[in-house]
Amino acid sequence: MIPCSNRIQEILEWVNGDCIADIGCDHAYVVCNAILNHQSKKGYACDVAQGPLDNAKKTIAANNLEDFISCCLLDGIQGLAFDVDQIIICGMGGKLIIDILSKGTLFFGLRLLLSCHKDDFALRKYLKDNNIHILREKMIYDNGHYYPILDCIVQDHPQEISNACLHFGMHMIxxxxxxxxxxxxxxxxxxxxxxxxxxxxxxxxxxxxxxxxxxxx
CATH class of the missing domain: 1.10.287 (Helix Hairpins)
Structure with a gap:
């Protein structure tokens, strides 16, 4: 396993897609570790900027994962490959995650693993309004900050969520x-x-x- 922060390790615990897409991949530690840990068979390291993708390519090459991970220059999830069954969006504000999800194509049964550093109420409200169910959440503490991690799935009907849970977590561990x-x-x-x-x-x-x-x- 590639050494990484506590936050990334916590995210990795809930990675379970056969084909995953790490959006805003930075150094691609999440997708690379998921392949190395045999949690996923294939992955995409995606970013809107070339700089992070260059970092991702170095990590992928250093771990001989070129046959398993592709780097994609994408604006959010627009143009994402159709074989992806779990999308990971972490390390951003909730409103930016909302913007990314709202511009992409989300199909029934698609898994989403989300973690924001602010605006978590707005993110949960968006998920509720768009038939994206929160299956479970956990709160982590890393580098002096609390971060919620949301494990979600796209459904065809709304999820009932109380106002308390919209503010402080749904199915939280x-x-x-x-x-x-x-x-x-x-x-x-x-x-x-x-x-x-x-x-x-x-x-x-x-x-x-x-x-x-x-x-x-």
């Missing part, structure tokens, strides 16, 4: 990292309320309580 994240968020909104008394911040705290009550029940 209940572990110590997620508990710490909820504590962090609750303290953040309590501190904000000391300065600005607005209903939306009180609402966020109530959502966190709802999530915690679900965990207890």
């Amino acid at each position: 209940m572990n110590s990292t997620y508990s710490s994240y909820l504590d962090f968020e609750e303290n953040k909104y309590k501190n904000i309320l000391l300065k600005v008394n607005k209903p939306e911040f009180l609402e966020k705290i109530e959502y966190i309580k709802e999530i915690r009550n679900q965990r207890i029940s």
Whole structure:
């Protein structure tokens, strides 16, 4: 396995497509490790810029994976090969991920592995509105930040998601990292309320309580 960050290792745990596409691939650590770990049979390293693709090509060549991974200069997922059964989009803001998904072709049964560093509410709302079901989520902590990872599948009907889950995670794995994240968020909104008394911040705290009550029940 190619050495990589904790965030990439956590993403790799949920890679399970026979043919995957790593969008915004950077050095192609995700797709290369997926092939090396026998999690996938084939992959595409995709980016909108040539620089990252040049880095990806070096990683692919260094690990003798040229027969298994192709580099693609693409704007998001537009023009992506039709044999892809899992798309991985990580390390971007939620609104950029939304923009990428909205411009591509998503077919029934396609798996999506998504991770954003901000705007996760907007991303979950988009998924809900576009019949993309969140199968599970996990919260990770890496380099001083919390990141949700969403394992999703394209369906032909909407998924019911509560407002609490839209804000703080759907089918989230209940572990110590997620508990710490909820504590962090609750303290953040309590501190904000000391300065600005607005209903939306009180609402966020109530959502966190709802999530915690679900965990207890």
